[in-house]
Amino acid sequence: MKCFQLKFIFTYLILVACNNLFAQDFHKRQALSVEELIYKQDPNRAKTIFNKGHYLVIENLRRGNRTRFYEGDMFRFRTKDNFLFENDIYAIKDSSIIITSLNEVTNRYEYVEIKLDEIKRIYKHPKRKIHINLYTFAPVGYLFIEWAAWNVPPLSNKKLPIAIGLSLAQPIIGIISNQFRSRRITENYRLRIFQSL
Structure with missing residues (x-):
């Protein structure tokens, strides 16, 4: 019994010593700024508040939810000319977006400006490959x-x-x-551009 008590006390002392050795005093901790706290809690909302400029919003009016896209975000869509784009947003203007797209003829990335009314379908995620293994x-x-x-x-x-x-x-x-990954732009599912104040 005494051997067990000695082991327990010895283990407890080692844990306390390690805790004191590696722990940082509470009063010496660096407080996070309000901006860092908001980015940690809700990055999408923080981008809306702190990034001044335009952002793209997909609104589902039946459900009442919104999805925001900012410069640098991946955006997947199909145009009315039946071109499929799956690229990063380079810039967002008042009524159009500019994306980087690979030109297969010249094998170089180019900037393509697309008006919002040219977009006919939005894709939520990339097409999943069917693996049979x-x-x-x-x-x-x-x-x-x-x-x-x-x-x-x-x-x-x-x-x-x-x-x-x-x-x-x-x-x-x-x-x-793969069949249900896209949404068609309609009066209930629309695409708009807003500007942060």
Whole structure:
């Protein structure tokens, strides 16, 4: 019992010594500025407050939410001429945006100015690739493990429909997420430019 108490006291003293050694005194800590606190809590709101200039807003009027884009943000959209852009915003003007786009003929990046009324569709995330690999067929592989361990043939196993369903679920979910990644610009889903005051 005394040995246990000595170990406990010794461990406690080591922890206290390490805490005092590496801890910083409370009164010596540097206080964060208001700007740093707002950037830490809500970076999107902080950019609106502190970055003076224009920013792009996608409004969903049915849900009542907004998504803001600033210079340097990645913006994915399709124009009425059926050109797909997936580039950083270089500059935002009163009624247009300027993006950097790769010209495949000259193999150089160029600045392209696009008016807001030319944009027909917005994409929320890049197109996900459909991966079919060994992990896709892992549920079916489990049936073979049961066959080797408990001599249950895979074709007569009651879990076969579930295993096939789980194997098909991954590619199907990828295809469905690619179908619903875009929003068409309408009167309920609109694109506007605002200016920070």
